[in-house]
Amino acid sequence: MEPLLLALDQGTTSTRAILFGPALAPRATASQELPQHFPAPGWVEHEPEDIWQGALATLRAALAQGGAAARDLAGIGITNQRETVVLWERASGRPVHRAIVWQDRRTTAACAALRESGQEALITRRTGLLADPYFSATKLAWLLDHVSGARAQAERGELAFGTVDSFLLWRLTGGRVHATDATNAARTLLFDITRGAWDDDLLRLFGIPRAILPEVRDCAAEFGTTTPEILGAPVPIRGIAGDQQAATMGQACFAPGMLKSTYGTGCFALLNTGATPVFSRHRLLTTIAWQLGGARTYALEGAIFVAGATVQWLRDGLGLIGTAAETGMLAQQADPAQAVYLVPGFVGLGAPWWDAEARGAIFGLTRNTGRAELARAALESVAFQTRDLLDAMAADIAGEVGVAASGTGDTMVLRVDGGMVASDWTMQFLADVLGAPVDRPTVMETTALGAAWLAGLQAGIFPPPGGAGDVPRAFGATHWRLERRFLPQMAREEAARRHAGWLDAVRRTRSGG
């Protein structure tokens, strides 16, 4: 029997484990909600013990549901919410504080101070990122400064820092392995993405002792084995990647110019830019897409903090809808004569605006505006935000050798996944606003698929990539299947007019506007 692969996807709102059979066919899925903690406005925390218990429970449940045992597994792949910070005691394995989540804005002032003192240029040059509270370093510095005794303990080498993957790896291996992969390291603000190493200048800038950092490995590597009591026998952990990077692999975006966008709570679009990093001139992020055999592939990333969360707000905050799926039906019924724009700046605006102080706004209300127009505006906001990201990407790659617009001919094709792409109406409007095809695949668990693929690659189940051109043949051609392509139907002038209305709404929403 061909060995099985187990993927652990530790996300912001849930933890999922998926067992994959031969040819990466999903065989069993287990999932558990992750409780959220909001101790102050703008603060978001997770209990590390909840993360750990959720991982244990779902790994065990997926294996049992699939009628499999530890000995049937060729490996485990871990993929995770990125940037979230855990700090724990090496001796006891006990976290010294709750995890500070990527959405947490408590370090907004510290980031503003970095920008004002002219430090952002160094940060961007080394890490491809910006001085924004989204990333790990200022959160880690906050923990070292606010948890009693933590800084002294850290300097004595008694504490370990990790993104969620590192923390899970530490627990799964019984405290034997303190490591991460290059994609997670690339989100900390402490990692030089060109050299592929922790950066001493940045460690000094943020006041982070080197002794607490994990070792950085390839995405497909030997990360150690699980302790026997976890699944009944030791299982090798053979893949790690941040969730958006894993989705980029799961969407088989292996050639430069290929692009995917994931629509869950937020939205993350990644464009493969090949072996050389492209540093954005339009406030996008430059990040490591994957590191295999010591060679790095880079991506341009647009991160939007709120996408499907707007739909949740219509349901849970306003009570305008009973289920997320109702929004599509309402959008269809909405009055075409009303131009209502909803700018979902609930936690500020992400790429390409990076305005932490902005707050949400709705424009164009009349006495005829009802829930249908609001539902349509919520769905449209996701497409307009994507258009802003893709416009910035197109401008960044114009003239870059080897990063032509992807897919077929000169047209940019967007591969989509995440809970929100179930909405046909939204996907059609997305194609209309982008003026580009939108491809929805058959397997929607692209994040877990990417993690399983990494573990299978390391286990030797899949042929190793012998060069950039071999990877798509080894995976994309065999494991990615189109479920439906949405083609643009709206006249280009109409799409341009609506997008201009959106940009005006964003301008009026921004804190300096």
Ligand SMILES: Nc1ncnc2c1ncn2[C@@H]1O[C@H](COP(=O)(O)OP(=O)(O)O)[C@@H](O)[C@H]1O
């Ligand atoms: N049919 C639908 N139409 C519009 N939005 C939807 C639909 N189904 C799910 N969603 C939205 O998708 C999101 C869930 O996607 P998911 O990928 O599970 O998110 P996450 O992994 O970030 O928790 C929710 O915000 C929900 O409102």
Ligand SMILES: O=P(O)(O)OC[C@H](O)CO
């Ligand atoms: O957990 P998700 O799917 O919402 O993804 C979170 C991202 O990794 C944050 O950068």
